[in-house]
Amino acid sequence: MAPEVIMGQAYDGRCDWWSIAIILYECLYGRTPFYCENRQKTKDSVVHHRSTLQFPVHERWSRPASDARRLLPPPSDAVTDLLQAILTDKEVRMSSRQYRHSEARLGRRLSTASHNPLAKYVYANGADEIKAHKFFHGIPWSQMHLMQPPFVPRVKENQSITKYFEDEKDIVTDDSSSFMSIKERLELxxxxxxxxxxxxxxxxxxxxxxxxxxxxxxxxxxxxxxxxxxxxxxxxxxxxxxxxxxxxxxxxxxxxxxxxxxxxxxxxKKEKKRARDKLLRDPVVGKKVMEIRKRGAFFGYSYRRPKALGEMEWLKARQGLKRPTILPVDSTVRLQMSVRTLLQDIQLHVGGEKSWTQERSPSIRR
Structure with missing residues (x-):
């Protein structure tokens, strides 16, 4: 949660880039940057991010609690620079110049929240500064949707994709893999x-x-x-x-x-985490709710590799195609429906189908 959200200020699309940076930090260090023992302390840590944001220098291990663990190289200067540029106040947060230009154009003071109805909350290409950062150098953003992902889940028909996630019994309260790795090293x-x-x-x-x-x-x-x-x-x-x-x-x-x-x-012993969702904690409906959510969790996210297009097909695709109707309707049926609707509308003004037909029949025949 971005600091402007915690403080109750007006927020826009820049708060999403804060959240993405938090996820990136957790991928690198095994914990979130502002984690504390309770929610209030965590919120205070987020609000005072200028003094609480730190980048540990200890060893990083992949899967530290398993036999297949391996030592990871330290994070690069490029990625720490990226995180520092995003995990900061929204007025200077790396995102897009459009947000800052909008604030200046509307006369909005940077230190206060604005409720101006003309303010725009999300801009197209709102991450252009992030994409241009040196950490993402060489990423073909315009072609990403045509490339095969580095990992494509192998799921059989009617098989749940949750097989790629840890079992609930293996989820423990050791929130920090970095803590576990240092703890094991000290025990030696x-x-x-x-x-x-x-x-x-x-x-x-x-x-x-x-x-x-x-x-x-x-x-x-x-x-x-x-x-x-x-x-x-x-x-x-x-x-x-x-x-x-x-x-x-x-x-x-x-x-x-x-x-x-x-x-x-x-x-x-492994102590399971307490579910945050009240429905999942309910002893009666908890299991049923979890099963329902598992079935629909990834609905609509199936990856489909695009077919290769020849030169002529590619040119046709560039020219664009007319958007088809949702349901295929025969053109004759559409014409009949439109004429019938027109007749019904005119009856209300002329005074009946018979009189309208007598008055307009010559023109119809012509």
């Missing part, structure tokens, strides 16, 4: 001090620290123990705490295996 190190972890994790440090404490409690069989009680236990054993911790964890592990309890504990 035997001793990690808080200063190093905080420098690597940034805003995710407190979350990482809390998860470590919860895991330690589980390993020791002290899930019901508070953080303060765990600290008192550490103070009680002092320098011998690590030895006691290892013995205790081994004992708890063996007892859990003996009783058929998953020893992985918190690592083996």
């Amino acid at each position: 190190q035997s001793d990690v001090d808080d200063a190093s972890a905080k420098a690597a994790l940034g805003t995710h440090f407190e979350r990482w620290k809390a998860e470590r404490v919860e895991k330690e409690k589980y390993d020791l069989g002290l899930e019901e123990c508070s953080d303060a009680e765990l600290r008192r236990i550490k103070e009680h054993f002092g320098a011998d705490y690590e030895k006691w911790k290892a013995d205790r964890a081994q004992q708890v592990y063996e007892e859990r295996v003996q009783h058929g309890i998953d020893p992985r504990g918190l690592e083996g």
